[in-house]
Amino acid sequence: MFFNKNADIINRTFDTIIKKPLFRVVEAYKALRTNIMFSIPAEENRARKVLFTSANPGDGKTTVSVNTAITFAQADMRVVIVDADLRKPTTHKYFNMSAKKGLSGILSGQNTLEECLQTVPGVENLYLIASGILPPNPSELLSGKYVDRLFQKLEEMFDVIIVDTPPVTVVSDALSLCNRVDGVLVVASNNKTSYPELQEAIKNLEFADAKILGVVFNRAKARVSTRGKKYNDYYSSKEDLQLN
Ligand SMILES: Nc1ncnc2c1ncn2[C@@H]1O[C@H](COP(=O)(O)OP(=O)(O)OP(=O)(O)O)[C@@H](O)[C@H]1O
Numbered sequence: 001m002f003f004n005k006n007a008d009i010i011n012r013t014f015d016t017i018i019k020k021p022l023f024r025v026v027e028a029y030k031a032l033r034t035n036i037m038f039s040i041p042a043e044e045n046r047a048r049k050v051l052f053t054s055a056n057p058g059d060g061k062t063t064v065s066v067n068t069a070i071t072f073a074q075a076d077m078r079v080v081i082v083d084a085d086l087r088k089p090t091t092h093k094y095f096n097m098s099a100k101k102g103l104s105g106i107l108s109g110q111n112t113l114e115e116c117l118q119t120v121p122g123v124e125n126l127y128l129i130a131s132g133i134l135p136p137n138p139s140e141l142l143s144g145k146y147v148d149r150l151f152q153k154l155e156e157m158f159d160v161i162i163v164d165t166p167p168v169t170v171v172s173d174a175l176s177l178c179n180r181v182d183g184v185l186v187v188a189s190n191n192k193t194s195y196p197e198l199q200e201a202i203k204n205l206e207f208a209d210a211k212i213l214g215v216v217f218n219r220a221k222a223r224v225s226t227r228g229k230k231y232n233d234y235y236s237s238k239e240d241l242q243l244n
């Protein structure tokens with residue numbers, strides 16, 4: 001169904017969550033969904049707003065954002081992914097969609113929300129606001145006056161708002177947004193993110209007054225039982241969520 005030059009990424013996401021769900025991965029995302037629901041109490045007519053970031057490039061922020069959004073949509077919740085990575089956006093590639101009109105257009109006053117809100121084909125209840133054309137001044141746009149206005153509108157329309165951002169120790173874009181959401185999840189990658197890097201990311205976020213919900217442990221290896229059979233990765237707390 002989804003064929004383009006990024007077919008490998010798209011197929012991986014859809015194979016994982018939609019077409020050939022791997023039990024332990026699906027369960028890990030459901031656990032993440034449940035933890036988000038408990039961490040951000042429900043309020044009438046108010047969407048839960050969650051921002052994903054990480055210490056470094058390539059930790060898996062976008063992969064985890066997209067799969068988390070799909071998992072919420074599968075629970076009959078209306079979900080929008082906002083691609084706030086205005087430097088290296090990739091959310092649209094997961095769904096073979098266009099990024100021409102999107103967040104940068106809305107925040108610079110060039111496009112309306114209606115022009116930029118796209119339905120995601122093949123996933124009911126899921127919408128995307130792609131990056132839009134890459135602007136020269138991402139940090140300024142993301143801290144400008146249009147951001148609150150946009151979130152206010154989205155809160156009336158959706159149950160969950162998932163915000164994908166660039167790495168927090170590299171650029172400050174996520175820091176501009178982190179106190180406009182209900183909570184922040186920091187993605188750490190197995191065999192890639194070092195403890196000092198993770199600490200620095202958390203320190204930066206705390207300095208910006210972010211409410212950190214926890215750390216999502218990406219690329220976790222499935223544990224093997226004594227009988228040599230893989231069993232599910234369970235997490236012991238919201239700080240220790242493990243995703244394969
Ligand atoms: N758990 C995983 N298993 C296998 N591949 C993964 C996993 N998580 C991420 N990847 C792959 O690693 C690459 C980087 O992931 P992704 O784009 O999600 O990272 P990112 O943190 O958003 O990167 P950037 O900082 O560039 O935005 C992608 O090719 C993605 O498909």
Ligand SMILES: [Mg+2]
Binds near residue numbers: 062063090164165
């Ligand atoms: Mg990304």
